Amino acid sequence: MFSRKIDTDTEIRLSLPQYAEEIFTLTDTNRSFLRQWLPWLDQTQTAADTREFIVEQLHRFAKGEAVHVTIFVSDSVAGVAGFNQIDRANGIGTIGYWLAEKYNGRGIMTRVVSDLIAIARDTLMLQKIDIRCATNNHKSRAVPERLKFHHEGTLRRAENLYGTWVNHEIYALLLPYGEGDTPNP
Numbered sequence: 166m167f168s169r170k171i172d173t174d175t176e177i178r179l180s181l182p183q184y185a186e187e188i189f190t191l192t193d194t195n196r197s198f199l200r201q202w203l204p205w206l207d208q209t210q211t212a213a214d215t216r217e218f219i220v221e222q223l224h225r226f227a228k229g230e231a232v233h234v235t236i237f238v239s240d241s242v243a244g245v246a247g248f249n250q251i252d253r254a255n256g257i258g259t260i261g262y263w264l265a266e267k268y269n270g271r272g273i274m275t276r277v278v279s280d281l282i283a284i285a286r287d288t289l290m291l292q293k294i295d296i297r298c299a300t301n302n303h304k305s306r307a308v309p310e311r312l313k314f315h316h317e318g319t320l321r322r323a324e325n326l327y328g329t330w331v332n333h334e335i336y337a338l339l340l341p342y343g344e345g346d347t348p349n350p
């Protein structure tokens with residue numbers, strides 16, 4: 166288990182099955198807020214569904230394919246984040262995240278993603294980080310924009326969100342991968 170302090174009240178911890186009940190309760194109370202942009206809400210109906218998801222993420226963590234963390238604010242679960250996918254062959258990690266509505270507007274996710282960048286650089290040794298956001302998801306797009314990710318382009322019809330096709334905007338940050346390499350000039 167690892168945990169990292171983000172600020173005086175906030176920390177991230179590797180997601181464990183014992184958090185499932187609290188994560189599910191938060192998911193359930195924020196269902197309509199999260200359902201605007203996340204495609205999996207209808208498949209998450211019980212705490213057992215959340216537990217199963219976390220166990221799967223731990224298996225993927227063990228294989229170096231993902232890192233799923235739970236965000237705690239004053240010791241209560243506020244949301245989740247992490248590398249949904251790690252492409253080891255190419256050194257690319259794809260970040261995903263959500264925060265309960267009441268924790269929006271405080272800069273929490275921007276600070277968490279900033280820490281995930283440090284993990285990618287110092288521990289996972291990745292050379293590139295991607296974040297993909299639906300075109301109209303302005304609050305999500307603002308996170309990589311605040312952190313100076315480069316807008317790489319638009320993927321058309323990238324996701325079917327409850328019967329509606331949405332485009333994705335891809336943001337990316339290059340990380341130094343060797344002495345003298347200075348990406349993102």
Ligand SMILES: CC(C)(COP(=O)(O)OP(=O)(O)OC[C@H]1O[C@@H](n2cnc3c(N)ncnc32)[C@H](O)[C@@H]1OP(=O)(O)O)[C@@H](O)C(=O)NCCC(=O)NCCS
Nearest residue numbers: 199202262263264269270271272273274275297298304305
């Ligand atoms: C996407 C999501 C995580 C963004 O949350 P957020 O609270 O807007 O993002 P942050 O935690 O980084 O906070 C930024 C906000 O806090 C404000 N803020 C306050 N203090 C701040 C600080 N020190 N640093 C940065 N921002 C700060 C910013 O001005 C901004 O507010 P604004 O939206 O009114 O401009 C959240 O809306 C969410 O979970 N949505 C549903 C799920 C989703 O869309 N997931 C992403 C799929 S790609």
